[in-house]
Amino acid sequence: xxxxxxxVTTLALLMVVSAACxxxxxxxxxxxxxxRITLLGHDSFIQTATAAGAFDAFTQQTGVEVAxxxxxxxxxxxxxxxxxKDNPIADVMFGIDDTFLSRAVDEGVFLPYExxxxxxxxxxxxTSDRVVPIDYGDVCINYDKGWFEENxxxxxxxxxxxxxxxxxxxxxxxxxxxxxxxxxxxxxxIDAYGEDGWKEYWADLRQAGVNVVSDWDTAYFGDFTRYxxxxxxxxxxxxxxxxxxxxxxxPLETAPTAVLEDGCYRQVEYAGILAGTEWPxxxxxxxxxxxxxxxxxxxxxxxxxxPVNEDATLPDEFVEHTVIPSNPSRLPAEEIxxxxxxxxxxxxxxxxx
Amino acid sequence: MSKIxxxxxxxxxxxxxxxxxxxxxxxxxxxxxGLSELSIGASGVEARLLRVGWFTLWQATLSTILxxxxxxxxxxxxxxxxxxxxxxxxxxxxxxxxxxxVVVGTAFVALGWRExxxxxxxxxxxxxxxxxxxxxSTVWSRIDPRLFEAARVLGADSRQVFRTITLPxxxxxxxxxxxxxxxFTFTSFGVVxxxxxxxxxxxxxxxxxxxxxxFDLPLAAxxxxxQLVGVSAALYAYSAYQxxxxxxxxxxxxxxxxxxxxxxxxxxxxxxxxxxxxxxxxLGVLVSRSLAGSPYARMFVDDPVVGRPIAAAGNxxxxxxxxxxxxxxxxxxxxxxxxxxxxxxxxxxxxxLMLPLGTSAVTIGFGFIVAxxxxxxxxxxxxxxxxxxxxxxxxxxxxxxxPTLRSIEPETREAAAVLGASPWRVWREIDLPIxxxxxxxxxxFAFVISLGEFGATSFIARPSTATIPTIxxxxxxxxxxxxxxxxxxxxxxxxxxxxAVVLALDRARVGDIGRF
Numbered sequence: 001x002x003x004x005x006x007x008v009t010t011l012a013l014l015m016v017v018s019a020a021c022x023x024x025x026x027x028x029x030x031x032x033x034x035x036r037i038t039l040l041g042h043d044s045f046i047q048t049a050t051a052a053g054a055f056d057a058f059t060q061q062t063g064v065e066v067a068x069x070x071x072x073x074x075x076x077x078x079x080x081x082x083x084x085k086d087n088p089i090a091d092v093m094f095g096i097d098d099t100f101l102s103r104a105v106d107e108g109v110f111l112p113y114e115x116x117x118x119x120x121x122x123x124x125x126x127t128s129d130r131v132v133p134i135d136y137g138d139v140c141i142n143y144d145k146g147w148f149e150e151n152x153x154x155x156x157x158x159x160x161x162x163x164x165x166x167x168x169x170x171x172x173x174x175x176x177x178x179x180x181x182x183x184x185x186x187x188x189x190i191d192a193y194g195e196d197g198w199k200e201y202w203a204d205l206r207q208a209g210v211n212v213v214s215d216w217d218t219a220y221f222g223d224f225t226r227y228x229x230x231x232x233x234x235x236x237x238x239x240x241x242x243x244x245x246x247x248x249x250x251p252l253e254t255a256p257t258a259v260l261e262d263g264c265y266r267q268v269e270y271a272g273i274l275a276g277t278e279w280p281x282x283x284x285x286x287x288x289x290x291x292x293x294x295x296x297x298x299x300x301x302x303x304x305x306x307p308v309n310e311d312a313t314l315p316d317e318f319v320e321h322t323v324i325p326s327n328p329s330r331l332p333a334e335e336i337x338x339x340x341x342x343x344x345x346x347x348x349x350x351x352x353x
Numbered sequence: 354m355s356k357i358x359x360x361x362x363x364x365x366x367x368x369x370x371x372x373x374x375x376x377x378x379x380x381x382x383x384x385x386x387g388l389s390e391l392s393i394g395a396s397g398v399e400a401r402l403l404r405v406g407w408f409t410l411w412q413a414t415l416s417t418i419l420x421x422x423x424x425x426x427x428x429x430x431x432x433x434x435x436x437x438x439x440x441x442x443x444x445x446x447x448x449x450x451x452x453x454x455v456v457v458g459t460a461f462v463a464l465g466w467r468e469x470x471x472x473x474x475x476x477x478x479x480x481x482x483x484x485x486x487x488x489x490s491t492v493w494s495r496i497d498p499r500l501f502e503a504a505r506v507l508g509a510d511s512r513q514v515f516r517t518i519t520l521p522x523x524x525x526x527x528x529x530x531x532x533x534x535x536x537f538t539f540t541s542f543g544v545v546x547x548x549x550x551x552x553x554x555x556x557x558x559x560x561x562x563x564x565x566x567x568f569d570l571p572l573a574a575x576x577x578x579x580q581l582v583g584v585s586a587a588l589y590a591y592s593a594y595q596x597x598x599x600x601x602x603x604x605x606x607x608x609x610x611x612x613x614x615x616x617x618x619x620x621x622x623x624x625x626x627x628x629x630x631x632x633x634x635x636l637g638v639l640v641s642r643s644l645a646g647s648p649y650a651r652m653f654v655d656d657p658v659v660g661r662p663i664a665a666a667g668n669x670x671x672x673x674x675x676x677x678x679x680x681x682x683x684x685x686x687x688x689x690x691x692x693x694x695x696x697x698x699x700x701x702x703x704x705x706l707m708l709p710l711g712t713s714a715v716t717i718g719f720g721f722i723v724a725x726x727x728x729x730x731x732x733x734x735x736x737x738x739x740x741x742x743x744x745x746x747x748x749x750x751x752x753x754x755x756p757t758l759r760s761i762e763p764e765t766r767e768a769a770a771v772l773g774a775s776p777w778r779v780w781r782e783i784d785l786p787i788x789x790x791x792x793x794x795x796x797x798f799a800f801v802i803s804l805g806e807f808g809a810t811s812f813i814a815r816p817s818t819a820t821i822p823t824i825x826x827x828x829x830x831x832x833x834x835x836x837x838x839x840x841x842x843x844x845x846x847x848x849x850x851x852x853a854v855v856l857a858l859d860r861a862r863v864g865d866i867g868r869f
Contacts, residue, residue: 038733040814047827050817051660069733072718072811075565080814082568083386083723089733089814103568177562178546213468214546217455217829221837222462229462240832247833249646302658304831341567352552 034279036065037286040090042077046070048302058289064282074180075100081274082107091277092286094134097267098127098330099183102337105130110272113284117291120309127333131270134290137305138238138328139184140264141171142257144225147232156233158262159192163201168208172223172231177344179215180267185235186347187336188265191329202350212351226257238264238325239304242317246301255321264325269305360776361693368687368706368747375740376709379720380581386723387574401559406579409555412470413539416477420534421527423478423631424485426624431486432493434612434621442625443490444856447483447797449632451805451851452639453822454543455829456844460635461548463642472548477541479632481534484798488530488753489523491794492760496522498610525595525756532591533752536584536711542808556580560713577716584711588704595755636848639841646835648842659827662843665819666850669804672820676742676803681796683743684750685788689780691751692758706751709744717741718812733814741810742803749802750795757791758784797858801851821847 041049046068049055055066069090071077078100081093085107096104104110110130118126125133148155161167174182190198211231213219220236223229226244241255271290273283289295296307300318307314427446431439449457457476466472496519504514542557554562556576564573612618643649652662659665691703709717721741725731761784769779807822819827821843828840 043811043823044827044830046817047660047819047823048658051655051819052657068817069814070817071814073565076715076718076812077814079565079568079570079719080722083383083719084726084732087726089722177566214549218458218462218547220832221829222459227834227837236832243832244834247831247835249834249838341569344567 033062034064034282036067037092037279037282038067038069038090039286040069040071040077040081040093040274042074042095043070043072045095045303052298052302054295054298054302055286055289057294058286061289062282062285064285066286078104078109081109085109085275088274088276090274091279092271092283093274094271094290095269096131096272097180097269098333099180099187099336099340101128101131101270101333104272105333106337108275111275111277111280111283113273113280113287115284115288115291117288117309120291120311122308122310124330125268125308127268128270131272132287132291133268133308134271134287135296135299135303135305135307136266136268138264138266138325139181139188139235140238140325140328141185141260142224142234142236142240143260144232145256145258147225151232155258156260158260159189159201162210163204163208165208167233168205168210170231171205171233171235172211172213172219172229173235174216174219175212175214176347181216181235181237183340183344184265184267185263186343187331188263188329190343191265191331192263199346199350202347206351233260237304238322239300239306239318240322242300242315242321243304245317245321246315259322259325261323261325264328266325266328266330268308268330361690364686365690365702368683368690369702371683372706372709372744372747375721375725375744376712376717377705379724380712380716382724383716383720384574384577387570387577390571402576402579405554405556405559406583408553409539409557409580410583412473412477412545412553412555413535413541416474416481416538416541417531417534419474420478420481420485421531423628424482424489427482427628428486428489428493430621430624432490434610434617436612436621436625438625440856440859442629443486444852444859445629446486446632447801447855448636448848448851449479450481450483450798451801451847452480452844453805453807453825453847454547456639456825456840457635458543458547459829460638460642463638464635466548468548468552470549470553473541473545473553476544476548477534477538479635480544481537482628482632484533484537485527485530487794487798488533489526491753491791492526492756493519493523495790525759528591528595529752529756532588532707533710533748535587536707536748539584539587540580540711540713542714556583557713557715560715564715564719573715577713580711580713581708584708585704588707588711589700592700592703639844639848643838643841643845646838648835648838651835651839652842652846656839658831659824660819662824662839663846665821665824665843666846668818669820669822669847670850672739672742672818673800673803675736676739676746677796677800679739679743680746680750680799681792684747684795684799685754685792687747688751688754688758688788689784691755703751703755707748710748714809714812717744717809721813733816735816735818737813738810738815738818739803741813742806743799745806745809746795746799746802749798750792753795753798754788754791757788761787793858793861797855800854800858804851804854805847821850 047070050068059065071080074095074097077093078096080089081104105128112129113132114129115132118132121133125136143155156162156167162171173185176183176186189201193201211223213223216236219234221227223231224234225232238259241257241259244257245252245255271287273280273287277283291309293309293311296309296312299305299307300315306324427442431443457479461472461476466475500518501514504518509517540557541555542561545553545555545558556579560573560576560580563569563576612621655661687706691699721737722732731737765783766779769783774782805822807826825840825843828836
């Protein structure tokens, strides 16, 4: 009896092992179609993708199910991808931006991929042969229109205005070490004033009484006058004014907030195929789907960022209530990776010292 | 004799495997990866380390002391007297414990409490009062009143009674509550970030910063080890103290007196109303903010960005029930082992079980992701979420049950054994009835921890299952008055579920609690 059971167990084990082995793709052979493909994204993306059924159409078109895995915030997700690069938890990763890109590429996290749809993307957004841009968003200073009207104060003209106490003390920014828009805004000032000038600029901001908080939600829902705080100016996104209209409690004719065009920084989010996946071809198809007009047009209302595909039509609110800054700051990912730690440390010593 | 020993091995095996596979193994793996690349000598790092370590230590110590001061009046009132609203008060006091940090953070900011060490301490007290009230009152309310009467007959005044009888008997429970509050505040993350501004950083904040933002895994690992060593030292001291000080004494079924004189009535009223009012101020901000517009109605409607918010309540409840059962079973088995066998081994076992509470969420989350692909790939599966919750909740079950189990006189168990009861039967008939109420307190905490937990889970790769906290955080990452209103409304729902569940658990009874 016992022997028989042993034989059965051994057989079952052998079957499992051989089944596992047969999944391995042989080089040069067509990989076939998997039943499902796994997409790793940051929490915000994955949660809404699930709620909105954002990949249902892909499953209908290809018969491949998309399993969505949430990996925390963007930095945490990239760390997860790096830590598991030998045995990845997903086939495709989406949501990595310029501030983390070079670290992931250097670690060999991605397979090279060029999408057949990349001709539809503006050239300046394509920065690497490993990842494909999917969306972008501009980090810009937002202001509370009502506050400036009521107090009869002029809206600041440019970044220089904040050196003056009259405006500096009205501005809330996020900490660059803990907040992604905070880091974006710091980079925008470095781009604007250069390596020589940015430290002096921040020293002036400190002198002028700028308010620093840990993250975007505290800044926006805690300090912004629109939500009962004391700052009529806050570092947020170019998409925040249309979001105020779309997500209002009562229908609004015009946006209650607006964007300063000076001092914006463009954040681009990329997707890439994770090295070590068994299904690189299907992974590429998934990225192509994310670039298709069909998916791209869902991006603004789901995630409040802008589609990279120039053929995608924007919702009316995004056309009416905001501006797409004509000349936002952008720095190469390598430059950010090289200097980020030093910039943040120097920024902390200016603001804390 | 050998039969008994096997029983012990079986009971000890469950918590050992749980903590070994889901905590010790992942943490060793991730720290190993970090340390293999470590090169010491970056200038200025030591000074920062020292400053961060020192701040972490003193703010946690001060937070713990202040929490005890703030919790004392209510703990006294609910432990000593039976009055209308007593159960409700102990349930309501648990509500802050479950609220997402970011929600409390915006409420504090709205109240003008911000960016100061005062705000950090106030928030720590706000979150942790429940731990002291509930853990200590479980024991306090069950001190046999005849002890007090005897002392009074012998001429002791009420101060002497408190000092010579109540306090010594409460010491284990107070130490248990203190260790939990200390660990919670020692590893504080969100509160320090949001209310500390940028001047203050705990080790936890620094580990996150080094690992996630700056990709300095080696330094993060070194910091994590500093944190683990600090926590272990505190726990070791605690557990040595606990063992030398614990006494066995008769537990009563808990018949509180009604406040008799006008003065006690007034004092009980002031203690209860005062504590609840203080806690209610930030909660009031929350409720009033949730009333703008119609967020409650919209909870039942599909939202394209977050799905149907109320559906997340179902997921939250499911996770919480699973985490509660897991934590209660593992925690009770662990408590039985800890109290059944004295000595170095049981002390270390106790210590290791407490460690997850004092370990940074980054360490645990990244540990899961590098370690749990063997023997089966559990990474990115749904069940890691309640497991992570249970890991944090087990110490609560252990802490709330060990003082009670220690108070059982060994003679009672021996008598049962002499009369022929098997060890299992002894446990079921003697330990379980006595410990059940404390276990329910622990289970309640496990449930509530899971319901409100966000920190530990946010570093685990997991399938997208919306829970109430994840929805709140998602809503607070998009602008718009309706997002904000709904986030506040979801927080109120979270608070209401918490109060209801805790109230129900307080009423529940497992078996009869007899007098001995």
